[in-house]
Amino acid sequence: MAQKPSIPKGTRDFSPAEMTNRNYIFDTIKSIFRLYGFQPIETPAMENLSTLMGKYGEEGDKLLFKILNSGDFANGLSDQELLERNSIRLTNRISEKGLRYDLTVPFARFVVQYRNNISFPFKRYQIQPVWRADRPQKGRYREFYQCDVDIVGSNSLLNEMELVQIVDAVFSKLKIKTTIKINNRKILAGIAEVIGEKDRIVDITIAIDKLDKIGLEKVNEELIEKGISMDAVNRLQPILHLSGTVSEKLLQLESAIGQSEIGAKGITEVRTLFAYLSKLELNTEVELDLTLARGLNYYTGAIFEVKAKDVAIGSICGGGRYDDLTGIFGMPNVSGVGISFGADRIYDVLTQLNLFPLATADSTKLMFVNFGEKEEAFCLPVLTAARKAGINAEIFPDQSKMAKQMTWANNKKIPFVAIVGENEMAQGKINLKNMVTGEQQLVDQQELIKILSA
């Protein structure tokens, strides 16, 4: 095992078998996206660092992969700058590009850049890899694929409703049981306002987010540790104890934070969305979860998160509404909503639950055994005819032992094998073997195509 080649931490290769499974995920997601009127775009793997920095919070900036300037990147650096060892300032001097961290920010950039060519509301989907310099774990990679759908240029809550429908449709099709958790950033802002810590929304929501993980006491400890006043923490308690149905929770919430203008607005939004949802027939469980925070700091309205039910893995899908993402790029007053499906985690869920379909449309259906030149000459036209008829077919390229060829077909899970030797050629027929049942029958070209087209 002398010095095997390898790939960077947190990245993966995909074998043919994995690719057919991955394509199954991408194809079903795409088909649903199209069904709801979304169109594809793509953006480059790298963006200017200036469009990426500062969009994902302090943590996010650290997790950005920066690209070293090409050429003599040290040229123009003073000795003093080097001696200072200020990593952040040094980074600015030697790197001006970075790998994309998600698909939403590049999309906002895209919208602003092509605003004159886009007719709003703009509905796009985008399926591409993103990169994060995170420490890898199970279901957590440094290069992974996101499948985003977003609508920009519309404030209607109908969009939020349709996103929930899309989530429901995708996971129904993939046969994954899920729960969609919904919250609203405005409600979180209202809570912060009412308890008198308006500027600490982020710290408060991050702590609240951990409620079902570490429990109430630890959450309170963390809040106080973060410098939230005792008084505020006390006033927060009733809100953490909401219970009952969605409308019951909203009523309790209304009396608690209704006096906050933004909080009241959030409550109205959630109420409207759930009114829409109540008229739909969904397979997916939808719940209002006031402890759902989500880190990305550009969300301003609805927040979504989807968890798979029978598997312990992080969220497999998440998103929300952002009112001013394009504003950062100089185009104010354009609101967007979107969600992102994590293809790699969905893959892990499907694997653990054994939910991948056995045969997929893109695998070979028929293989011709290769006996030699004469047989080849007989088989090749039949092979061409089969392909013309839309049957995925191939001929074994070498005149190897038959057992070897059969094993190869078997490993590749090819369901039919055509065996043509002297006997068959004399009759002008093909010996067609069904690899599942082991049955063989003599057929002519038309019959072969008919059997395989079925």
Added chain:
RNA sequence: GUGGUUGUAGCUCAGUAGGUUAGAGCGCUGGAUUGUGGUUCCAGAGGUCGUGGGUUCGAGCCCCAUCUACCACCCCA
């Protein structure tokens, strides 16, 4: 980024208090069956024990470093 666990044939793992030529199952190759895979039987190939140092007469086993995967925190798809 902080703290921890791990790594032996293609895969899943054994490997006894550090002691001679490192084992098994599956897979692979060949044969029983010179035109038949998936089941059976027989034989064979394949490892500088993640990598680099060190301790020791002697290291797969002990120590250090490094890489990887994994776990917790952080954060998140």
